[in-house]
Amino acid sequence: MARLSPLIVGLVFGLGLCLSGMTDPRKVLAFLDLTGDWDPSLALVMASAVTVAFVAYRIAGKRTLSLTGESLQISTITTIDAKLLGGALIFGIGWGLVGLCPAPAIVRIGFLDGGAALFVLAMGLGMKLCDALFGLRDPSGGAQ
Amino acid sequence: MQIDWVHFTPWSALGGGLLIGLAAAWLVLIDGRVLGASGILAGLLAPRPGDWLWRLALLCGLVASAPLARHWFAVSDASLATAGPILIVGGLLVGFGTRLGNGCTSGHGVCGLARLSPRSAVATGVFMAAGFATVFVVRHLLA
Numbered sequence: 001m002a003r004l005s006p007l008i009v010g011l012v013f014g015l016g017l018c019l020s021g022m023t024d025p026r027k028v029l030a031f032l033d034l035t036g037d038w039d040p041s042l043a044l045v046m047a048s049a050v051t052v053a054f055v056a057y058r059i060a061g062k063r064t065l066s067l068t069g070e071s072l073q074i075s076t077i078t079t080i081d082a083k084l085l086g087g088a089l090i091f092g093i094g095w096g097l098v099g100l101c102p103a104p105a106i107v108r109i110g111f112l113d114g115g116a117a118l119f120v121l122a123m124g125l126g127m128k129l130c131d132a133l134f135g136l137r138d139p140s141g142g143a144q
Numbered sequence: 145m146q147i148d149w150v151h152f153t154p155w156s157a158l159g160g161g162l163l164i165g166l167a168a169a170w171l172v173l174i175d176g177r178v179l180g181a182s183g184i185l186a187g188l189l190a191p192r193p194g195d196w197l198w199r200l201a202l203l204c205g206l207v208a209s210a211p212l213a214r215h216w217f218a219v220s221d222a223s224l225a226t227a228g229p230i231l232i233v234g235g236l237l238v239g240f241g242t243r244l245g246n247g248c249t250s251g252h253g254v255c256g257l258a259r260l261s262p263r264s265a266v267a268t269g270v271f272m273a274a275g276f277a278t279v280f281v282v283r284h285l286l287a
Binding site: 003006008014015016017018024029033038039041042044046047048050051052053056059060061065066067077078080087088093094096097099102103111112122123127128129131 | 232
């Protein structure tokens with residue numbers, strides 16, 4: 001796999017996160033604060049991101065290889081179990097506590113934000129802790 | 145519920161979402177991978193031969209995007225005001241939870257929903273609900 005391609009993906013992804021407001025915890029928490037002064041912006045972020053990605057996954061779904069001949073590594077797991085539910089619950093609590101999810105936290109390191117670096121360090125530790133307790137090794141190595 | 149129209153930013157939200165969607169589209173169509181930040185980081189923390197350099201490259205791109213965004217979009221780079229212990233607890237929960245549930249906002253919330261995965265739809269519903277509930281408790285019950 002060419003290394004330049006994932007680097008560009010990271011840049012575009014990060015620019016999108018910054019422009020959308022996802023890297024600003026105040027913006028994220030204002031979206032999660034349903035009973036306060038609710039800022040619906042992030043619902044639009046998700047809607048437009050999912051729409052574009054939907055088209056891409058439609059195309060990818062008809063193929064066995066990527067456009068450049070790489071194998072498509074998309075999860076085939078379909079089970080909805082306690083690990084999925086518990087994991088999503090724990091993640092959501094952490095997200096609501098700080099207002100940062102994994103990608104925006106990593107982007108913020110680029111602002112030389114020590115607090116974000118601390119958050120990412122703790123995040124890595126949390127991942128290692130989970131692996132140690134549950135021995136999770138996703139064969140695809142990717143999300144879901 | 146009352147909508148905060150003053151801070152509502154529909155155009156930058158739609159534009160930013162478009163870029164996020166394009167990044168997800170590019171990664172799956174060109175590199176054959178799912179754009180899930182937590183999975184990409186976790187795979188780098190437990191590296192396997194031939195499967196770590198692309199992850200590192202992508203995460204470097206994420207970090208490098210910050211100064212560009214500050215320059216192009218005048219994005220605020222103000223440091224987090226959250227107290228250290230909260231950041232540590234939050235980070236631990238986010239890391240542990242995304243690993244246990246195999247995905248985060250990008251993997252489940254964008255890519256999973258885009259490929260109509262019921263598993264990702266359930267995960268997204270649960271972490272959103274947990275986020276809403278947590279902010280309600282912190283801002284309206286404890287404050």
